[in-house]
Amino acid sequence: MVASTITALRRMIEQPELRDRLNHNAKRLYDGLTALGFHTGPTASPVVATTMPDQERAIAMWNGLLHAGVYLNLALPPATPDSRPLLRASVSAAHTDEQIDAVLKTFAEIGAALGVIEPLKRARA
Numbered sequence: 001m002v003a004s005t006i007t008a009l010r011r012m013i014e015q016p017e018l019r020d021r022l023n024h025n026a027k028r029l030y031d032g033l034t035a036l037g038f039h040t041g042p043t044a045s046p047v048v049a050t051t052m053p054d055q056e057r058a059i060a061m062w063n064g065l066l067h068a069g070v071y072l073n074l075a076l077p078p079a080t081p082d083s084r085p086l087l088r089a090s091v092s093a094a095h096t097d098e099q100i101d102a103v104l105k106t107f108a109e110i111g112a113a114l115g116v117i118e119p120l121k122r123a124r125a
Contacts, residue, residue, distance in 0.1 A: 018093040019093075021093040022046055022091070022092060022093040023044075025046075025091040025092070025093065025095050025100060026044045026045055026046045026048065026091050027044040028097065028100050029044075029048050029089060029091050029100050029103070029104070030043075030044035030045075030048050031044070032100065032101075032104040032107075033048060033050055033104065033107060036104065036107060036108050036111065036117055036120075037111075037117035037118055038050045038051075038107065038111065038116070038117060039051040046090060046091055046092070047088055047089070047090050048088070048089045048090075048091070049075075049086045049087070049088050049089075050086065050087045050088075050089070050107075051084050051085070051086055052084070052085040052086065052087060052116065053116060054085065055076060055077075055085050057114050057115070057116055058074060058076065058085030058086070058087065059074065059085075060114055061087060061110055061111065061114055061116060062074040062087060064110040064113075064114070065087070065106060065107070065110060068106045068110065069106075070089075070103050070106050070107075072087050072088055072089040072090070073087070073088040073089075073090075074086075074087060074088075075087075075088060089103070108120055
């Protein structure tokens with residue numbers, strides 16, 4: 001554990017752009033989920049928590065995302081603040097904008113299908 005921590009700290013010093021990329025990715029995911037209508041925490045961070053309206057839809061959302069290839073953590077009461085179910089997504093500096101956009105699209109589709117968010121309105125031509 002000590003060796004991995006030392007390696008991580010050395011990498012942070014040698015490659016400061018990784019921290020910038022991590023912050024960019026965290027903000028992109030956080031802003032995207034918020035814009036879609038999901039209830040997120042007060043600030044962007046590498047772990048973006050999304051509050052679900054109830055346990056049934058939290059489990060359904062988690063399963064739908066997992067089946068679509070998006071892995072994240074499901075947290076259920078009593079192990080959550082305010083006794084509300086949460087989905088916790090983690091981002092890293094290695095994620096691309098395209099990957100985050102694909103995750104946001106999947107969140108939007110499944111969230112709308114489950115009634116967690118309003119369906120996206122399509123622009124008229």
